[in-house]
Amino acid sequence: MFPTLDPLLHSELRLAVMSLLISTEEAEFPYIKEQTGATAGNLSVQLDKLSAAGYIEVEKTFKGKKPCTICRITPTGLHAFEQYVKALKTYLKPR
Amino acid sequence: MFPTLDPLLHSELRLAVMSLLISTEEAEFPYIKEQTGATAGNLSVQLDKLSAAGYIEVEKTFKGKKPCTICRITPTGLHAFEQYVKALKTYLKPR
């Protein structure tokens, strides 16, 4: 039988964000936007969802006078990502 | 940058179906239903989509007096699956 895939992670943009945050530990909104190619609106919504699930934490600070949104992955998020990858692999390699 | 994921394959049920067909070469509707745990309605819809995309072929025959729907993966489908796996891997392993 196929394990269910965490619907929060089984989304192209959210998965890309998580993938990015795993390697960078910390990233600013514009950087994530650029790396994923997402529109700002879409990214904003998806970051909210990841944040609401506790998969990432979003810190709103300032860089000089400009607002600056910093994202980090949480231990919960890391664990969820690892579980997702594990589950997904059963779909990818035929038995 | 992250490659786009074929939206036809980036779906839990359709991916499970493709995964199944890759290993079995041929499968009947009730078997796929059982293996994936899908409802008949959902499976019917998703098979239609895979079929419309040319990823699988659906043959409607009879088994004695009962209708019997047989599914097979096509070369196009196999190729799409392989591409999908390749693209997905860039999301899974952090750079």
Added chain:
DNA sequence: AAATTTGGTTTATAACATAAACTTGTTTAA
């Protein structure tokens, strides 16, 4: 000081996944 850019958020819409209801025909039980 008007126009543009930066850094986003909110909202509206289109696509999608899913379950529920339905159909057609076949066994099985009364």
Added chain:
DNA sequence: TTAAACAAGTTTATGTTATAAACCAAATTT
């Protein structure tokens, strides 16, 4: 022999998602 139950799906309706378009506030540039 006919009524009930079952098999094998399909169609339709609904709730969720993803996404883009529109919007906003503040800062910077012309």
